[in-house]
Amino acid sequence: MKDFLSKTADLNRSIISEDFEKTLEIINQRIPLTIFRYPTGSKCFDWVIPKKWIIRDAYIKNDKGERILDWRKNPLHVLIGSLPINKEISREELFKKIYISDKYPDLIPYQFKFYKLDWGFCMAKNQRDKIEGNHFKVFIDSEYVDGDLLVGEHIIKGQSDKCLILMAHIDHPAQVNDGLAGAAVLIKLAEELKGILPSYTLKFHFLSERIGSIAYLYHNYKKIDEIIGGIFCEMPGVHNYPLVLQYSKWKNTRLDRIAEYVLRSSNKEVVFADCFKHVVNDDGFYNSPGIDIPCISLSRSKPLKKNDLYHFPFYHTSGDNLENFDFKQAEEFLSILKRIILILDKDRKIIRKYIGIPCLSRHNLWVDWRIRPEISGNIYTILSKIDNNLSIFDICQNNNIDFEEVYKFIEKLKDSNLIDLESTESIWFSSNNPFSKLSNYIKK
């Protein structure tokens, strides 16, 4: 992750920009990407693709001609999306156009305006307070041109065309945990999964927050039934903070339940949040009415209190940088995410070929309850649940047994020709599934 983040952390990756495209190229060197292009002005549902923002230089000069703010040092120094300006102004006028962070007086805030356009600068409060003099030159060499919104997609083809979308946004300039680090985790995950043939196709999306997913879903709306779910990933490397699972709006789809199970069995402090109640990124649009794709979100953050918008220290400032990034936390995030994918991948619907309960000792499967009572007790519980619409995971979650233990026992039953195993596709959204509360849900 370090290598990728070092190359991309400081880039000026705004929604449609040179650096956004450059970031996709860097990803493409690691895992091959297909790039989708959606032109400025085209409509996607209720939304319209914006223009490309180009910036070449920007500064504030004092009356000695010294650059007291120099955009080349940090892309955050200019309001993201700023209009061009070239003007001499008074101290009073200048201060009105400088955004600062009261909470972090030593850090540059990350500020943006895309709809009510304006020009402006951002700097540390302490730096601003040291500005001397009364006359200044402000210069921003920016422009808006037609361009393409880009979405980068990496695919690991599965046995089924039904796919799971893993997504991270990479469009927050000079921010690390906020977006980019999610991409770093996904790249490494894709590399680690390389060569497997998963049950479901896995699609990795690197995009601009929300509008990227909106454009992608709009142009793939006819094939939307192929998408069985989504996982949005961000802020994996926040120091000291717990993993947060934000559920899909159904809260109990197979994806929600597997993610919940993996987090719970991680023996770490974890937080569970309702859909739309914690952080709303691309998952918000996936879960929205008419789209209706269950999408969970994984991040590291404190549980949000009412009116508290700061998910982690240095959020939306120049402090969200590599120096403050906790790689150990990000690695743990990756391992949790990977376990979710692997359970989802290995899970199978169990087709019973006998009636009742099999004679375990005839198949050398009997476990003496006087010697291993715990295993034996679970075996009865497992056998009682082997009915056609339940999967291995259903049994293990409902009874709080380790997935691997159940999986091994089920494989032995298969070897003894007592059962068959099938894809979970037919029970992905099953109202017959007694573990599901989705009883009223009929997928489109």
Place this chain on the structure above:
Amino acid sequence: MKDFLSKTADLNRSIISEDFEKTLEIINQRIPLTIFRYPTGSKCFDWVIPKKWIIRDAYIKNDKGERILDWRKNPLHVLIGSLPINKEISREELFKKIYISDKYPDLIPYQFKFYKLDWGFCMAKNQRDKIEGNHFKVFIDSEYVDGDLLVGEHIIKGQSDKCLILMAHIDHPAQVNDGLAGAAVLIKLAEELKGILPSYTLKFHFLSERIGSIAYLYHNYKKIDEIIGGIFCEMPGVHNYPLVLQYSKWKNTRLDRIAEYVLRSSNKEVVFADCFKHVVNDDGFYNSPGIDIPCISLSRSKPLKKNDLYHFPFYHTSGDNLENFDFKQAEEFLSILKRIILILDKDRKIIRKYIGIPCLSRHNLWVDWRIRPEISGNIYTILSKIDNNLSIFDICQNNNIDFEEVYKFIEKLKDSNLIDLESTESIWFSSNNPFSKLSNYIKK
């Protein structure tokens, strides 16, 4: 309310009686009534309309010829429904025929007999204990004749013929909170709502407890599907006691939910009771098998304990009078009831005309979450619920947001042509409504 109650409080308003009819005439002077007449002896479901009870005079005289009990002072002095009598009796015989209240020795109890007919008197225990002498004349000039059970109906015609029935019983002689005061509230509510065209037709019923509703429903059974619900009102002006919502038997119809929401958001102490478990008046018959109209009950009372039948002090005595009536409490009762009616009236089913989540900033509807996080958070929650079978109220209740706030936002979406609004009629009893547990309920 004072005016109406002053004119009617002391009347001898028994089930079928002159004073009952007189009370309807007094109501009719305020709000026009249609009077339904159901003759003595006619059958209504399993019930039969009783005879009219007429009483002209009644007294107990001592051997000096003094009226030691005089019915003309208070209609409660005679057992309501008493047979005529004219006889000289001993002290012992007399005392067997006098009903008293041990709990309130200074008050006359309200006693009645309609089925196993008898004659009798009621007086304060302390008054009875002072009776001297051994020989008495008892005289009751009463008779039973054929008559008509009356139901008074006031209508506020709505856009739909589907109607809500608001009801109060006025048949408890010389009682105020117990029945009559509910009528006082309904009269004022009808006056305050005059001139509006509500979504649903509102029908105000003034009647004799239970038998009035039974007769009305029997004679309107063919049109019973037009009745979407009922609200029974009584005991609004009990001093110091909380509002009690007794649910319909379903407990979660739209009517139950709106009433519950309004009571909860009143920031007053309130009590919630299950159907048939608190006070069973006309609502009992509305909710009964084969009728199956959801009917809630609003009253002021303490939560009933087992075997404790006294809903408020002076219940069923001469102390349930105007002197002990708390008009401020009754006004608050009225305002709560009115809010229930208004939310029910303004609520609309939302028809989404876009897919996903709209681009709020394009429609000038975006609220900056950095400035107004609470509103903004709710907006996402609201947008995520805009699906065809939910109403404005559904969204606000489920997410605990103020109805007016949601209503205003929904109106803006309508102005932006993003949604249409429709009557809630089609989702009044909807098993598709995920907020409802009425899944098995199919209206007739």
Place this chain on the structure above:
Amino acid sequence: MKDFLSKTADLNRSIISEDFEKTLEIINQRIPLTIFRYPTGSKCFDWVIPKKWIIRDAYIKNDKGERILDWRKNPLHVLIGSLPINKEISREELFKKIYISDKYPDLIPYQFKFYKLDWGFCMAKNQRDKIEGNHFKVFIDSEYVDGDLLVGEHIIKGQSDKCLILMAHIDHPAQVNDGLAGAAVLIKLAEELKGILPSYTLKFHFLSERIGSIAYLYHNYKKIDEIIGGIFCEMPGVHNYPLVLQYSKWKNTRLDRIAEYVLRSSNKEVVFADCFKHVVNDDGFYNSPGIDIPCISLSRSKPLKKNDLYHFPFYHTSGDNLENFDFKQAEEFLSILKRIILILDKDRKIIRKYIGIPCLSRHNLWVDWRIRPEISGNIYTILSKIDNNLSIFDICQNNNIDFEEVYKFIEKLKDSNLIDLESTESIWFSSNNPFSKLSNYIKK
């Protein structure tokens, strides 16, 4: 019970054996049995009927020729299912073949091997430790021959062919609470019920644990729909221990609910356990996938803790004998079981013949709420539930009213021709039943 247990307690009742057949004969002297015979080697679902085990004599002799272990004193002295042996062996070899109980050093453990066959002896640890000498003769005169697995069935014919199966296993040699005492309870129950014509047919099964039920169900699989439920009974006479109800896998069938209600209203300490979680006997197979007959289990035991297999003191030792059997506890167990059967038998579906709520006083059914508030309150609750798919028990359980009280009131309604009563057969597994959560359950 004492008589039956005295005759059978010490018998060597292994799965297929002379003493098993002898035990059935003793039962047959009390209540007539039909004996089903399933021959060795025949397949039943995934299971195969084993051979008959015959044992004639067994001992260990020391070098003085003295029997230091004599099988004739207690059938537990030989590993149940032991292969024959006739051999001189060393002290070291002998000790490897002697099973003891560390927990109860004065008692002989009950040990068995039916699949990985071997020979062996069982004795008290303290007895074993006193063995002197270095050379021994071990002798077991046993053999395996073809035979028949026996199932004894006693029937009390009901109005319906639909039947309830009451079962106890009698195949644990020289054990009392563990199996045999359940049979003692069932015999007495059958005698007490003699002469009644129950609603549902009652079948009493005396069999070998699990394999008996498996064989019976296999050979009656075509008529499996006639079986509406099962009750497995064991360990009724454990001293000091509470009654345990282990639910069927649905947990809320009519049978589960009646049993739960009876136990709760017994005012005794009782324990409720989920299916497959406490003791898994024949009920495990009844509840298993593809069989799907709701079967509860009644026993006396402590609530099992994880890894604690000892349901009661002396479990699986020679201490599970008549001396340690508590007949008072067993009688109480019987009375509870009998009440379950009687409620199940008397319960009826109520067919309402009126609309709304009847006029109780017209039918002399009115109870003055001022005099008997509790009864009266319940009457409204009862009347509100009289709808076509509910039974008397449904009403009484849901509202926590005494079954007999409701039953009497319902009988009065029947006498007044207000309702009809029908068998509960049509609502035994009803998804329309609002008291049931079996909504997805469709019987085969």
